[in-house]
Structure formats: C-alpha cells, structure tokens
Amino acid sequence: MRQIVIVGSIAYDEIETPHGRSGKILGGAATYSSFAAAYFDVQVKIISVVGGDFKPDYIELFKQRNIDITGLEIKKDEKTFYWHGKYLENMNKRQSLITDLNVLEKFDPVVPESYKEPDILLLANLSPIVQLSVIRQLKRRPKLIVLDTMDFWIMTKLEELMEVFKNIDVLTINDQEAFLLSGQNTLRAAASKILEMGPQYVIIKKGEHGALLFTKEKIFFAPALPLYQVFDPTGAGDTFAGGLCGYLATTDNYSFENLKNGVIAGSVLASFTVEDFGTNKLQNIKTNEIISRIGEFIELVKFNFPKTNKIFNKKIQQ
Amino acid sequence: MRQIVIVGSIAYDEIETPHGRSGKILGGAATYSSFAAAYFDVQVKIISVVGGDFKPDYIELFKQRNIDITGLEIKKDEKTFYWHGKYLENMNKRQSLITDLNVLEKFDPVVPESYKEPDILLLANLSPIVQLSVIRQLKRRPKLIVLDTMDFWIMTKLEELMEVFKNIDVLTINDQEAFLLSGQNTLRAAASKILEMGPQYVIIKKGEHGALLFTKEKIFFAPALPLYQVFDPTGAGDTFAGGLCGYLATTDNYSFENLKNGVIAGSVLASFTVEDFGTNKLQNIKTNEIISRIGEFIELVKFNFPKTNKIFNKKIQQ
Numbered sequence: 001m002r003q004i005v006i007v008g009s010i011a012y013d014e015i016e017t018p019h020g021r022s023g024k025i026l027g028g029a030a031t032y033s034s035f036a037a038a039y040f041d042v043q044v045k046i047i048s049v050v051g052g053d054f055k056p057d058y059i060e061l062f063k064q065r066n067i068d069i070t071g072l073e074i075k076k077d078e079k080t081f082y083w084h085g086k087y088l089e090n091m092n093k094r095q096s097l098i099t100d101l102n103v104l105e106k107f108d109p110v111v112p113e114s115y116k117e118p119d120i121l122l123l124a125n126l127s128p129i130v131q132l133s134v135i136r137q138l139k140r141r142p143k144l145i146v147l148d149t150m151d152f153w154i155m156t157k158l159e160e161l162m163e164v165f166k167n168i169d170v171l172t173i174n175d176q177e178a179f180l181l182s183g184q185n186t187l188r189a190a191a192s193k194i195l196e197m198g199p200q201y202v203i204i205k206k207g208e209h210g211a212l213l214f215t216k217e218k219i220f221f222a223p224a225l226p227l228y229q230v231f232d233p234t235g236a237g238d239t240f241a242g243g244l245c246g247y248l249a250t251t252d253n254y255s256f257e258n259l260k261n262g263v264i265a266g267s268v269l270a271s272f273t274v275e276d277f278g279t280n281k282l283q284n285i286k287t288n289e290i291i292s293r294i295g296e297f298i299e300l301v302k303f304n305f306p307k308t309n310k311i312f313n314k315k316i317q318q
Numbered sequence: 319m320r321q322i323v324i325v326g327s328i329a330y331d332e333i334e335t336p337h338g339r340s341g342k343i344l345g346g347a348a349t350y351s352s353f354a355a356a357y358f359d360v361q362v363k364i365i366s367v368v369g370g371d372f373k374p375d376y377i378e379l380f381k382q383r384n385i386d387i388t389g390l391e392i393k394k395d396e397k398t399f400y401w402h403g404k405y406l407e408n409m410n411k412r413q414s415l416i417t418d419l420n421v422l423e424k425f426d427p428v429v430p431e432s433y434k435e436p437d438i439l440l441l442a443n444l445s446p447i448v449q450l451s452v453i454r455q456l457k458r459r460p461k462l463i464v465l466d467t468m469d470f471w472i473m474t475k476l477e478e479l480m481e482v483f484k485n486i487d488v489l490t491i492n493d494q495e496a497f498l499l500s501g502q503n504t505l506r507a508a509a510s511k512i513l514e515m516g517p518q519y520v521i522i523k524k525g526e527h528g529a530l531l532f533t534k535e536k537i538f539f540a541p542a543l544p545l546y547q548v549f550d551p552t553g554a555g556d557t558f559a560g561g562l563c564g565y566l567a568t569t570d571n572y573s574f575e576n577l578k579n580g581v582i583a584g585s586v587l588a589s590f591t592v593e594d595f596g597t598n599k600l601q602n603i604k605t606n607e608i609i610s611r612i613g614e615f616i617e618l619v620k621f622n623f624p625k626t627n628k629i630f631n632k633k634i635q636q
Contacts, residue, residue, distance in 0.1 A: 209527035
C-alpha cells in the first residue's frame with residue numbers, strides 16, 4: 001500500500017457563520033487533509049502536535065481511519081492550537097478573531113523512521129521552516145511533494161517559503177494568495193510567475209468557482225459543484241489537498257492527465273466538507289456518495305460541440 | 319437563412335482601464351451582440367437608435383457584416399447614447415463616470431414589417447418597457463426569446479421586468495445581479511428562484527470564472543479561458559448573448575444539450591472581446607481563430623476519471 005506523509009496543524013476551531021456557531025471542534029490542516037486522503041486505498045501518516053487538552057475521542061477519529069499517528073506529538077503541559085474565526089454574509093470573506101498558536105509556536109517535528117520513505121509528502125499549511133525540516137529528514141525524495149500555503153507565510157516568511165518552493169512538485173494556493181505571491185493580476189500570469197519559482201504544477205483554488213491546474217504548457221479547469229448552501233467553508237482547501245494526494249498515491253501516476261483526476265477528486269471531497277461545520281460531513285461520507293458526486297462533476301462540464309465549419313458566416317475570412 | 323432580431327443600445331463609449339484610455343469609440347449592447355451573432359450563418363437584424371452625431375463609418379461596420387439596419391433609427395437632431403466608464407485595478411469593478419441617455423431616453427421602437435417573424439429575439443440590455451413593446455409588435459412568437467438585463471433595471475423597473483420574464487425562454491444575468499434579483503446568496507439557490515419567475519433557462523455569467531447554465535433539473539458549467547491579460551471587459555456579456563443566439567439560430571436546436579454549446583460559443587466570442595478596447599478585436603476575428611479557441615475550451619475541461627471502486631479504502635461503508 002502506498003504511503004502519504006502529511007505534516008500540518010491539528011487544532012481546536014471555533015467557527016461562526018450566518019448559519020450559527022460550531023462551538024469548540026476538531027480542526028486543523030492535517031486533520032482535514034488526512035481524513036480526505038484516508039478515503040483512498042493508501043496508508044496515511046501524520047506529523048503534527050497537540051497539547052494535553054486534546055480530547056482522546058478526537059485521537060480515536062484518526063485511529064478509526066487507520067491514520068498512522070506515530071508522528072503525532074502530545075505535549076502534556078501545553079495547549080492545542082486554537083483558532084476562532086467568523087465568516088461574513090456571503091461566506092467569501094473571513095475574519096480571524098483569535099489565533100492562539102500555543103503548542104505550534106515551537107513545533108520542531110522529529111520524523112519517525114517509519115515515515116522516511118513516503119510516496120507522497122503533503123506539506124499542509126504550516127511554517128515553511130517546519131516544512132523544510134521535514135523535507136530534510138526524509139531518506140529519499142518522495143515521488144511527489146505537494147505544498148499548501150497561505151498569505152500569512154507569504155507575508156512573513158517569504159525567503160524560507162521560496163526555499164521550500166525549490167523542493168516541491170505541486171503548489172496549491174488560492175487566487176488571492178496567487179496574486180499576492182506573483183504580483184500579477186490575472187491567474188494565468190500569476191501561474192506563469194509561480195511556475196518559475198520551482199513547482200512543476202500550480203493549482204489555483206477559487207472556492208465556489210472551481211480550481212485551475214497549470215503547467216508551463218497546459219491548463220485544466222475543474223469546476224466546483226454549485227451548492228444550494230455553503231454551510232462552513234473551513235477546511236475546504238485542506239480537504240482538497242488531501243483528496244488530491246490520496247487519489248494520486250493510490251493511482252501512482254503523476255502525469256498531467258492524472259493530476260486532472262486528482263484535482264477532481266480533491267474538489268469532490270471538498271464539496272462535502274463545506275456542507276456542515278468542521279469535519280462533521282467529512283467524517284461520514286460513503287464510498288457510493290463519492291462515486292455519485294464524481295459523476296455529477298463529469299456531467300457538469302460535459303458538452304459535445306459540433307465539428308463543422310458550416311455554422312459560420314461564409315463571408316468571414318478563414 | 320434563420321433570423322435573429324436584436325434590440326439594444328448603440329453607444330459612444332469612453333473607457334478607462336489600467337492599460338489606458340480608449341477615446342470615444344463604438345459601443346452598446348446591440349453592437350457587441352450583433353457583431354458576435356454575425357459570425358454565424360444567420361441573418362441578424364437590429365433595432366436601435368442613434369443621434370445625428372453617429373459616424374457613418376460606424377454604420378458601415380454593421381453593413382459590412384450584412385447586419386440589417388432597417389430597424390436603426392437615426393434622430394438627426396439628437397445625440398447618441400454616451401457612456402464613460404472606468405475599470406479599477408483588477409478589472410472586476412467598474413465605475414460609471416458619465417451616462418448620457420440622450421436619444422435613448424424617449425426611445426419607442428417601431429418594429430419593421432420584415433422583422434416580425436424572427437427565429438430568435440434577443441432583448442439585449444435596455445429598458446424593460448422597450449423590450450415589452452418589441453415583443454408585442456411581433457407577428458408570432460419566436461422559437462426563442464433571450465433576455466439580458468442589468469442591476470439598474472432590477473432596481474428601478476422591477477415590475478415591468480417581471481412582465482418581460484413571463485415572455486422569455488432564456489435569461490442571461492451576472493452573478494451579482496442574480497443575487498440582487500433573487501435575494502439568495504448561492505448561485506444555485508438564486509437560479510432556482512429565478513427559474514420560478516418565467517424563463518426555462520437561466521445563464522449566470524461569472525466573468526473570468528465562466529458561466530453556469532441552469533434548468534429546473536440540470537446544470538452546466540462553462541469555463542472561461544484563463545487569459546494572460548484582460549484588456550477591457552466592456553461588452554463581454556453582450557458578446558456572450560450575441561454568440562449564444564448566433565449559434566442557436568444557426569443550429570436551430572433549443573435543447574439543453576445544444577444550449578450548452580451555445581454557452582460555449584458565447585464564451586469563446588467573449589474571450590476575444592476582452593482582448594482589446596471596445597469592438598477592436600470583435601471586429602477582426604477569423605473563423606479559424608474561433609474554431610481553434612473552441613478547441614481550447616474543449617481541452618480546458620476534459621478529463622477521464624477512472625471507472626473503478628478499487629481506488630477507495632475498502633473499510634469505508636459503501
């Protein structure tokens with residue numbers, strides 16, 4: 001069975017949306033990413049850290065999914081990373097009300113021996129310094145290194161982030177962050193710039209507008225499923241990255257054509273995450289639901305344009 | 319040859335973008351829509367009005383495309399509709415600096431006899447009162463009536479607009495206007511509400527994020543081509559509506575499956591319009607360029623997801 005190592009945060013989140021408040025619930029990039037990846041036929045291993053206040057019930061959730069937690073450090077005398085955020089009316093903007101790094105502040109991961117030869121390394125959102133440390137502790141280069149990052153690291157740790165970029169194959173980033181990172185104002189120009197920074201693939205996540213996969217020569221546009229209601233967008237990007245890696249490790253094919261399918265797999269899983277608070281829905285998807293939704297994505301963009309010139313005005317220059 | 323009647327504005331536009339200023343150039347919804355539709359093998363007929371200040375050279379542009387201008391009224395003693403607008407940094411927001419309705423203010427169109435039995439009627443952006451008047455002057459109901467409208471009419475002439483809605487088959491509207499019209503905050507919920515107002519098809523235009531075609535049962539997601547540079551978005555929506563109608567009239571097939579192709583055709587032509595100021599690019603597209611770009615749209619969303627359950631974790635409930 002192929003292996004994915006995921007390094008990222010595990011958190012207590014408290015989320016406010018126009019639909020209500022979540023209370024203090026399980027969150028964090030490594031949580032969403034590993035839960036999503038674990039829907040595939042792969043061995044998922046996480047590297048993260050929590051405090052002594054972290055609920056044993058939550059640890060059970062990882063174990064139930066056969067997620068390897070050898071690399072999960074529990075610092076008894078410290079507190080788990082805590083984030084309290086609020087989404088505004090249309091769910092496109094969010095405010096961070098409280099961000100208590102706590103145990104994450106001095107996180108210096110030690111990669112377990114059994115983790116050192118993964119097929120895929122997913123660097124979920126975390127400090128580039130931690131990400132570099134993990135890359136350097138591996139015994140051999142994974143087949144694929146995927147990086148997810150955010151505006152905070154672009155603004156505060158750009159030099160270290162650029163160093164990470166030299167080591168990765170795939171960057172997933174949202175549209176606003178792509179503009180910030182590249183200084184460009186169209187996604188295509190932004191992707192071109194970012195592809196010069198190191199990664200072979202750049203995936204720009206546009207939330208409800210889908211995602212774009214870029215190489216230097218090619219582009220793929222993955223739709224998002226238009227939903228009646230977006231309940232809570234938290235973790236959608238992390239779910240996407242986890243689903244992408246889970247699919248790719250299982251199929252063990254890193255071509256552009258298969259990356260496209262990975263983007264669809266990630267988008268499909270993310271479309272479930274946003275249907276409920278936190279990981280509520282992501283914890284309880286059935287295989288048949290995933291397969292059915294993949295079918296919806298296929299239908300959503302399918303068209304059959306007639307192959308004929310006869311539809312055009314004959315007087316126009318060829 | 320099938321016939322499309324287009325009623326809409328013809329304007330002098332003056333456009334400012336971060337790329338520069340256009341000067342006073344040809345614009346207006348009927349202009350973009352008719353130029354786009356005329357790329358197809360159809361007879362396009364326009365209903366509009368201009369002032370005595372309207373350049374004969376511009377009238378030539380319509381004639382060159384074999385666009386019937388019997389329904390173009392020239393009011394010698396009045397001035398052509400004038401719009402001066404400015405796009406902000408990211409091209410997503412625009413400000414109207416000057417809007418002089420001039421000759422449009424009292425526009426009361428008389429539909430020529432030769433226009434009264436079109437295959438498609440395109441009600442391009444204009445007052446709903448004018449749109450209703452045109453519908454009522456026709457001898458028989460067209461196979462398809464397409465309406466494009468904007469926030470201004472939703473806010474100022476909602477009652478008359480609702481009356482137009484009862485007579486149309488297809489509404490094209492942008493995402494912000496769909497939210498405004500429906501009072502909903504997801505596009506899917508907005509489309510559901512709008513479909514109850516009359517039209518059988520609703521097309522929500524999302525600019526650089528593509529377009530969504532909704533019926534009560536089905537959805538189609540058409541991508542937008544990611545461009546290196548959006549030079550001037552003016553007229554993209556009008557071009558879209560014109561391309562849609564041009565394609566549909568030529569193929570004479572108003573099924574959901576063919577509407578999808580119409581949405582692609584409209585998106586393809588709109589992707590040219592935004593490449594230069596005003597109608598500069600839209601005036602000079604070659605058939606081969608259109609065919610080539612249709613190919614790019616097909617490639618952009620094509621993927622081939624494996625039909626197997628073997629990729630999923632066997633421990634998850636089916």
